[in-house]
Amino acid sequence: MTDMPRIRRVRHDTLRRNLTIARTERVTPQMLRLTLEGPELEGFVSASPDDHIKIIVPDASGETAMRDYTPRRHLPEARQLEVDFALHDAGPATKWALAAQVGDTATIAGPRGSQIIEGNIERWVLVGDETALPSIARRIEELPAAMPVTSLVAVADAGEEQEIETNADHVALWTHRSDPADPAPLRRLLDRIALPPRTFVWIAAEASVARALRDDLTGRGHPKEWLKAAGYWIAGQADGSAKDL
Numbered sequence: 215m216t217d218m219p220r221i222r223r224v225r226h227d228t229l230r231r232n233l234t235i236a237r238t239e240r241v242t243p244q245m246l247r248l249t250l251e252g253p254e255l256e257g258f259v260s261a262s263p264d265d266h267i268k269i270i271v272p273d274a275s276g277e278t279a280m281r282d283y284t285p286r287r288h289l290p291e292a293r294q295l296e297v298d299f300a301l302h303d304a305g306p307a308t309k310w311a312l313a314a315q316v317g318d319t320a321t322i323a324g325p326r327g328s329q330i331i332e333g334n335i336e337r338w339v340l341v342g343d344e345t346a347l348p349s350i351a352r353r354i355e356e357l358p359a360a361m362p363v364t365s366l367v368a369v370a371d372a373g374e375e376q377e378i379e380t381n382a383d384h385v386a387l388w389t390h391r392s393d394p395a396d397p398a399p400l401r402r403l404l405d406r407i408a409l410p411p412r413t414f415v416w417i418a419a420e421a422s423v424a425r426a427l428r429d430d431l432t433g434r435g436h437p438k439e440w441l442k443a444a445g446y447w448i449a450g451q452a453d454g455s456a457k458d459l
């Protein structure tokens with residue numbers, strides 16, 4: 215096996231699916247989980263924890279808006295899909311999720327594709343903010359037993375920290391911050407982490423934060439093949455993302 219990890223890209227049929235909201239719950243005060251279900255989930259595939267679907271919602275003027283969300287957990291037998299919404303002040307997807315009631319219709323599309331990270335990875339470091347937490351938690355849950363993984367997550371306060379159940383060898387480091395576009399708290403955590411060879415680092419956060427962390431890592435000599443960084447949102451920009459930094 216080559217020593218380099220690789221990202222295997224898989225395409226899926228992009229279907230639009232009309233589902234029903236089966237459950238709404240607060241995972242934490244600022245993280246709202248919607249469970250979507252219905253026969254149209256038949257054939258739904260999410261092959262990687264950093265997949266995204268489009269949530270299709272009306273915006274303030276009644277036009278259609280689409281926003282990216284992580285398939286947090288797919289339960290094919292029950293034909294259910296959980297999606298976690300990090301609540302913030304503005305935006306049609308957040309407003310829609312807050313207003314959602316059991317029995318309402320939820321329209322999704324995708325995932326259009328998956329990027330499966332594979333290879334001779336001996337340790338994972340997963341870094342991000344609350345928008346990345348659904349993907350980070352899902353990956354930690356899906357890792358093989360005893361795989362070393364450290365998560366570095368910035369959230370508003372201790373009440374936003376989540377318990378993640380896994381058989382992997384997981385160390386959770388949390389930091390609290392008021393400005394989600396400030397890279398400093400995650401930078402401080404990342405500085406403390408050793409990065410031995412064959413450590414894969416995955417980063418997703420506000421785009422300027424993700425870029426700053428990626429630059430710190432490459433500055434430390436971490437090979438770019440052992441790193442994947444994405445901006446999951448852009449401060450001050452609606453529907454902003456930078457998926458491949």
Ligand SMILES: Cc1cc2nc3c(=O)[nH]c(=O)nc-3n(C[C@H](O)[C@H](O)[C@H](O)COP(=O)(O)OP(=O)(O)OC[C@H]3O[C@@H](n4cnc5c(N)ncnc54)[C@H](O)[C@@H]3O)c2cc1C
Binds near residue numbers: 285298307349
């Ligand atoms: C691949 C991928 C997967 C994602 N998965 C998830 C997920 O599972 N859960 C999740 O909650 N988000 C996730 N996101 C982020 C989500 O798509 C954005 O936060 C999105 O902008 C929210 O849409 P909105 O309609 O609420 O706000 P928008 O209309 O897009 O934005 C309105 C304003 O709010 C700001 N804003 C957007 N997001 C935030 C935020 N989190 N905090 C503070 N201000 C913000 C924008 O800069 C803008 O000024 C993901 C993004 C990507 C690219």
